[in-house]
Amino acid sequence: MIDESILGTFGIKSFRGNQERIIEHVLSGNNALVLMPTGMGKSICYQIPSLVFDGTCIVISPLIALMKDQVDSLVAKGIAATYINSSLNRITRMDRYERLKAGGYKIVYVSPERFQKKEFLDAIQSIPISLLAIDEAHCISQWGHDFRPDYSKIKWFRKLLKHPPTIALTATASLRVQNDIIEQIGLPKEEIQIFDDGLFRPNLQLTVNECFDVETKYKLVFEILQSKKGVSIVYFSLIQELENFSRWLDTKRFPHLVYHGKRSNQDRSSTLSKFIKSENAVLLATNAFGMGVDKANVRNVIHFQIPGSIEAYYQEIGRAGRDGKDSFCHLFYTEDDLAIQMDFIDWQNPELPYLKKLYQLLVQKQNELSALDYGTIQSFMTYKNKSDHRVQTALNLLSRVSLISGDLEQGTLQLEQDWDDGLFSKEELEMKKKESGKRLYQMLQYTKTKDCRRKFIHLYFDSPFTSCGNCDVCLGMDPN
Structure with a gap:
């Protein structure tokens, strides 16, 4: 049994x-791979065991911008976290x-590159x-849809930490990705149990609208934002398109918030x-x-353009309706959206000659490396093509094979x-x-399917499908 005082700390009834089951499995010293829909409480699965165990729990997360919020929430509960x-x-x-x-923390959140720092390695x-x-x-x-090269060193991290019990958590992983996660962690399959909590909350309604032009999108999205009550997130693939729509909303005197990487x-x-804090905000955001x-x-949750993968789409719509109340996931797209995503694929997958050219540039500029930034390197690599964004991915790949180290x-x-x-x-x-x-x-194919949309996503993730009744296809809705 899990101590009731610990449950009280987290306000769990x-x-x-x-x-x-996951918590008891981990408390027995076992390893776990947890597949759980967003908003269903994955963090509890390691936070509770960390309070029961002697010692410190290390949490590896790519979410630098949000670590503070997670830690603040734990500290507010009286938990020694940082x-x-x-x-x-x-x-x-x-x-x-x-x-x-000095052993002063029960839970410590770090990004994977922290394991490159001598001071951190000395401390642990x-x-x-x-x-x-x-x-x-x-x-x-x-x-996976969001591969991070630093995560490929997890097996080495576990060795440095003297092979502690390990729990890996995600909302999205096909069988192929699950097997790769287990292999990269460095555990035999028989030494890690997979807990699959399924994919969907039944309160999410899925709809797709094919539009012939951007003006139609503007009109339809605006109608939803005007008519639907509560908090809304509108996702954009491009910052430029987000800013254009923001200015258009300004002309309508429609209040909204803006969030993207260039802010x-x-x-x-x-x-x-x-x-x-808001009860009715409209947020325009990139991923x-x-x-x-x-x-x-x-x-x-509204997608203004088609996302690059089912994984990304599923993760983003999972931010709707976490309180169990009826919520709506609208996807709008035009054929032009595909060209945007194909550009992204090129940027995220630099070819070998590009990688070699970038390395040679760094050799030429090795006495100036501390003064370089992404924009400067990009200008050397692509000349007048400012829309080419391969540099960051290429630097990550050079780092992965130890040609370079550090942080630009x-x-x-x-x-x-x-x-x-x-x-x-x-x-x-x-x-x-x-x-x-x-x-x-x-x-x-998801946007084009004439079959149940939930069924399509379940099949994609190799997840058992039972029923839907809450997508535009099953409801017989007119998409336009």
Whole structure:
């Protein structure tokens, strides 16, 4: 039995889905891969065991911008928790390292690149690590929709931590991605149990509208925003399109919030705070918004353009209706949306000659690396083509094979070894690009299906399907 005082700390009166089974499994010292819909309480599955175990739980998360919110929530409950990432100044980081060394934290959130820092490695060597939690675990797999190269070192991280019990958590993973996650963690299949809590909440209504032009989209989306009560999120693939729609809403004197990666940290933080507190906000956002944001009363999630994959779409619509009340997920698209996503695929999958050219540029500029930024490197690599955004992905790939280390934005980028053609597989790079193309094709097929939309998504994720009754196809709705 789980101690009732710990349940009281989290305000839990009853568990949802497999939560209790997962927690008891982890408390017995076992490993787990948890598949659970967004908003269903994945974090509890490692937070409760971390309070029961002696020692410190390390949580690896890609969500630097949201670690503070997660930690603030734990600290408010009286739990000794912190985060350590590049957003902190050196003095604050060193203070937290000292407290970590002294065993002063039960839960510590870190980004995966923290394992490259000597001070962090020194701090964790001297304390017992009770549990390793890997949040957004689909980032481990190169076949997942949001692969992060630093996550590919999880097996090494576990070895550094002396192989503690491990729990990996995600909302989205096909069988192929599940198997890859387990392989990358470095555990035999028989030593990790998969807990699958299914995909959908029945309160989400799914609809798709095919539009012939952008003006039609503007009109239809605006009608929804005017007629639907409650909080709404409108997702855009391009910042430029988001800003255009924002200006259009301004001409209608329609209040709204804006969130994307080119806004300052202070602006994004302020926008997030307003959104969380609001009962009827309309937020225009790119996919930079959402991971880790827990707001129960989002009534509408609208996609202004077709997403790049079923995984991305599923994760984003999962932000609607977490309170169990009826909520609506509208997808609008035109044929032009596909061209946008195909550009994204090119940017996210740089070819071998591009990688080599980038490395050679860094060699030429090695005495100036601390002064470089993405824009400067991009100008050297693409000349007048400012819409080419391969640099960030390419730098991540160079880092993954240890050709470079450090962080460009922090001014710590440095060369580590000479170029070797054998470090990259041309076939593997091409295969990954083809996989991205297949995911986009599946997303397009979803918009075209004449069958139940929920059924389509369940089949995509190799998940058992029972019933729907809450999509435009099943309801016989006129899409336009």
